Amino acid sequence: MTISPAVVSYAIGFASGLRSSMGIATYAVARYAGTDREQVAGGVAAVAVLGEAVVDKLPSTPSRMEFPGLGGRIAAGGAGAYALARRDGTDRVQAAVLGAAGSLAGSWGGSRYRAWASTKAPALAGALAEDVVAQSLTAWAYQAR
Template sequence: MFALSLALVVGVVTGLRAMTGAACAAWAAYLGLLPVAGTWLGWLASPWTAGILTILALGEFVTDQLPSTPSRTVPVQFGTRVLVGALAGAAFGTYGGAMALGALAGALGAVAGTLGGAAIRGRLARSFGRDRPAALIEDGAAVALAILAVLVLR
């Protein structure tokens, strides 16, 4: 149950920032906190994977601020978040020996993070009168949840 809760949390992170959830799973695998060796997710434990996904996550923080960035709820963006959430959730599911259930929890968390994050960010942006502070708060929440998910594995 603990692993599925973490898979759900990393799914929410993925709904907020897709690459942050992926980087979170990669770092947890690279640090040896997730038993992905010998599974189809073994590639997540590579330092190259963790590094590349971290660079992509940092890039996503920048591109999210651009006015030309499409909404996370358009089909391609939404679908990507659900797929990445399922992948990250599967990785966290290995912690409890429930990779398939972890994938499901990660996908459900990504749906919740995508829709809930968009709604909360919209409300925050309206209260601030602009989007940037709301986006930065969302960035911080995604990073904090990702770090928490990794730290509780230790």
């Protein structure tokens, strides 16, 4: 089954709305895949993902719906989708736009989910579940062609 490049771009964006590091990690890994910089890019991506996973759980972390954080998520989603489109030889501009739109949707959806989840379970449980969704969606989109 062939997956539409538009769906992949939106998925990367959505994951970036949940965790902005997902778009950054996707960009780094896709941009340098198959080059001598691949291991360094993968390491930087892993540090970014782990760092955000920790910072996201701190009570002092601001809302993802506030600027400049929201702008960063939108940029990360667009960049990650752009990198995958470049790798796959598909329309890069369309990918960046869909990735950015997906980031906005993911930011809003993730914010609403966390508000709901915090009434049903400990806040950490909701945040960890969101981590799993963001990482799974990113892995799927990275491998989908």
